Amino acid sequence: MSGVTTHVLDTAQGRPAVGMRVVLEAQDGDGWTGVGGGVTDADGRVPDLHAADALVAGVHRLTFATGDWFEAEGVTGFYPQVTVVCRIEDPSDHYHVPLLISPYGFSTYRGS
Numbered sequence: 001m002s003g004v005t006t007h008v009l010d011t012a013q014g015r016p017a018v019g020m021r022v023v024l025e026a027q028d029g030d031g032w033t034g035v036g037g038g039v040t041d042a043d044g045r046v047p048d049l050h051a052a053d054a055l056v057a058g059v060h061r062l063t064f065a066t067g068d069w070f071e072a073e074g075v076t077g078f079y080p081q082v083t084v085v086c087r088i089e090d091p092s093d094h095y096h097v098p099l100l101i102s103p104y105g106f107s108t109y110r111g112s
Helices: 066-072
Strands: 003-010 021-028 031-039 058-064 082-088 094-102 105-108
Touching: 003 021, 003 058, 058 094, 082 094, 082 105
Parallel strands: 003 094
Antiparallel strands: 021 031, 021 058, 058 082, 094 105
Protein backbone atom coordinates (compact mmCIF):
# COMPACT_ATOMS: atom_id res chain seq x y z
CA MET A 1 0.00 0.00 0.00
CA SER A 2 1.33 3.44 -0.85
CA GLY A 3 0.15 6.99 -0.27
CA VAL A 4 -1.46 8.67 2.70
CA THR A 5 -3.98 6.92 4.94
CA THR A 6 -5.65 7.98 8.18
CA HIS A 7 -7.64 6.49 11.02
CA VAL A 8 -9.54 8.62 13.56
CA LEU A 9 -10.33 7.23 17.00
CA ASP A 10 -12.39 8.89 19.73
CA THR A 11 -10.37 8.01 22.83
CA ALA A 12 -13.01 9.43 25.21
CA GLN A 13 -15.59 6.93 23.93
CA GLY A 14 -13.17 4.17 22.95
CA ARG A 15 -14.48 3.87 19.39
CA PRO A 16 -13.82 5.01 15.81
CA ALA A 17 -14.88 8.56 14.90
CA VAL A 18 -17.49 7.73 12.28
CA GLY A 19 -18.57 10.45 9.84
CA MET A 20 -15.73 12.98 10.23
CA ARG A 21 -14.72 15.06 7.19
CA VAL A 22 -11.03 14.96 6.28
CA VAL A 23 -9.27 17.04 3.61
CA LEU A 24 -5.80 16.33 2.18
CA GLU A 25 -3.87 19.18 0.55
CA ALA A 26 -0.38 19.74 -0.88
CA GLN A 27 1.58 22.92 -0.30
CA ASP A 28 1.78 24.96 -3.49
CA GLY A 29 4.03 27.98 -2.98
CA ASP A 30 2.31 30.13 -0.37
CA GLY A 31 -0.99 28.27 -0.72
CA TRP A 32 -2.50 24.80 -0.71
CA THR A 33 -3.94 22.62 -3.46
CA GLY A 34 -6.56 19.95 -2.80
CA VAL A 35 -5.32 16.40 -3.27
CA GLY A 36 -8.21 14.44 -1.81
CA GLY A 37 -10.52 13.92 1.10
CA GLY A 38 -13.59 12.15 2.32
CA VAL A 39 -15.55 11.10 5.37
CA THR A 40 -14.50 8.49 7.91
CA ASP A 41 -16.28 5.16 7.62
CA ALA A 42 -17.56 2.76 10.33
CA ASP A 43 -13.95 1.93 11.23
CA GLY A 44 -12.87 5.61 11.40
CA ARG A 45 -10.94 5.38 8.13
CA VAL A 46 -11.28 7.29 4.86
CA PRO A 47 -11.19 4.81 2.00
CA ASP A 48 -9.59 6.24 -1.12
CA LEU A 49 -8.34 9.42 0.59
CA HIS A 50 -6.66 10.39 -2.69
CA ALA A 51 -6.20 9.14 -6.24
CA ALA A 52 -3.27 6.79 -6.79
CA ASP A 53 -1.25 9.35 -8.75
CA ALA A 54 -2.24 12.45 -6.72
CA LEU A 55 0.77 12.63 -4.39
CA VAL A 56 4.01 14.42 -5.10
CA ALA A 57 7.00 14.88 -2.81
CA GLY A 58 6.64 17.87 -0.51
CA VAL A 59 4.65 19.24 2.39
CA HIS A 60 1.05 18.08 2.83
CA ARG A 61 -1.65 18.75 5.37
CA LEU A 62 -4.62 16.79 6.64
CA THR A 63 -7.46 18.86 8.09
CA PHE A 64 -9.95 17.04 10.30
CA ALA A 65 -13.35 18.67 10.95
CA THR A 66 -13.34 17.81 14.66
CA GLY A 67 -15.65 20.65 15.72
CA ASP A 68 -18.41 19.63 13.31
CA TRP A 69 -17.98 16.01 14.34
CA PHE A 70 -18.19 16.71 18.08
CA GLU A 71 -21.23 18.96 17.53
CA ALA A 72 -22.99 16.16 15.61
CA GLU A 73 -22.18 13.88 18.56
CA GLY A 74 -23.77 16.38 20.97
CA VAL A 75 -20.42 17.15 22.60
CA THR A 76 -18.72 20.50 23.11
CA GLY A 77 -15.16 20.25 21.83
CA PHE A 78 -12.29 22.68 22.28
CA TYR A 79 -10.71 22.30 18.82
CA PRO A 80 -12.91 23.30 15.84
CA GLN A 81 -10.45 21.53 13.56
CA VAL A 82 -7.18 19.65 13.77
CA THR A 83 -4.57 20.24 11.10
CA VAL A 84 -1.63 17.87 10.73
CA VAL A 85 1.19 19.03 8.45
CA CYS A 86 3.71 16.42 7.29
CA ARG A 87 6.42 15.94 4.69
CA ILE A 88 6.03 13.32 1.95
CA GLU A 89 9.56 12.36 0.91
CA ASP A 90 8.67 9.46 -1.41
CA PRO A 91 5.14 9.42 -2.88
CA SER A 92 5.47 5.67 -3.54
CA ASP A 93 5.93 5.01 0.20
CA HIS A 94 3.11 4.56 2.72
CA TYR A 95 2.33 7.37 5.19
CA HIS A 96 -0.27 6.46 7.82
CA VAL A 97 -1.38 9.46 9.91
CA PRO A 98 -3.71 8.37 12.73
CA LEU A 99 -5.57 10.93 14.83
CA LEU A 100 -6.62 10.20 18.41
CA ILE A 101 -9.21 12.71 19.65
CA SER A 102 -11.14 13.67 22.74
CA PRO A 103 -13.13 16.86 23.37
CA TYR A 104 -10.10 18.63 24.91
CA GLY A 105 -7.10 16.95 23.32
CA PHE A 106 -5.65 15.15 20.35
CA SER A 107 -2.56 13.17 19.40
CA THR A 108 -1.07 12.01 16.13
CA TYR A 109 1.97 10.10 14.90
CA ARG A 110 3.32 8.40 11.80
CA GLY A 111 1.89 4.92 11.92
CA SER A 112 2.47 1.87 9.76
